[in-house]
Amino acid sequence: MITVTKDELLKSGAHFGHVTSKTDPNFRDYVVSQKNGIDIINLDDTIDRLSKALSFIKSVVDRNGEVLFVGTKKHAKDIIQQEADRCGMFYVVERWLGGTLTNFSTIKKSIKRLQSLEKEGSSLYEDLTKKELLMLNREKIKLSDQHRGIKDMKRLPDVVVVVDGKN
Numbered sequence: 001m002i003t004v005t006k007d008e009l010l011k012s013g014a015h016f017g018h019v020t021s022k023t024d025p026n027f028r029d030y031v032v033s034q035k036n037g038i039d040i041i042n043l044d045d046t047i048d049r050l051s052k053a054l055s056f057i058k059s060v061v062d063r064n065g066e067v068l069f070v071g072t073k074k075h076a077k078d079i080i081q082q083e084a085d086r087c088g089m090f091y092v093v094e095r096w097l098g099g100t101l102t103n104f105s106t107i108k109k110s111i112k113r114l115q116s117l118e119k120e121g122s123s124l125y126e127d128l129t130k131k132e133l134l135m136l137n138r139e140k141i142k143l144s145d146q147h148r149g150i151k152d153m154k155r156l157p158d159v160v161v162v163v164d165g166k167n
Contacts, residue, residue, distance in 0.1 A: 004050055009043050017041045057159060065158035067152070072096060076163050084149060090147035090157060104156055112152055114143040 013129060017023065017039035029037045030046075057067060069091040071080035077093040084091035092100070100107055116124060117140040125133065144151075 004047060006047060007042050009046060014041070014043065014046060026123060037071065054167075057161070060158050063158075066090065066153070066155070067159045068153075068157035068160060069161050069163065070096065071163035073164050080163055081149065083104065086141065090153050094145055099144060100150070101160070103155060107150070110143060111147050111153075114147055114151065117143065 017027075020034050020037050022033065023039050027039075030042050032042045033040045061067065067087075067089040067158060069084045069089060070082050071077060071091070071093060080091050097107065099136055117136060120144050125136070128136070
């Protein structure tokens, strides 16, 4: 299993937290000090919690569980997509669709619609006007963007990892 060292965290700048005035009061236990108005985070606690999270995800994956990575912010999109592809798991990097987890049957219907639109030689495209073809193509592009990382997901994931969430 991968272990993260304190030097790696320091080099990546993980010890820098938020501006002191915007820090959540519940987060105070993890702040070691402040420097130039920015909180400095305790890296020992970070390494401990990170190793617990890694061992949990490893145990889920060892039981053939599925992980859904969610990172919709601009700076997290590329990394989430690359790493999820690398480990063969699912991801959401565009807007989070409401009901993705709670109303998964509707999401599966939408994915089926996308798959039917992606079949180029299907009877769906026969005898259509140019305008209808453009509308179907626009719908296909929209659905493929929305369901890019979850298109092959057959069931709900066992773990959801949210990167850089607001709440």
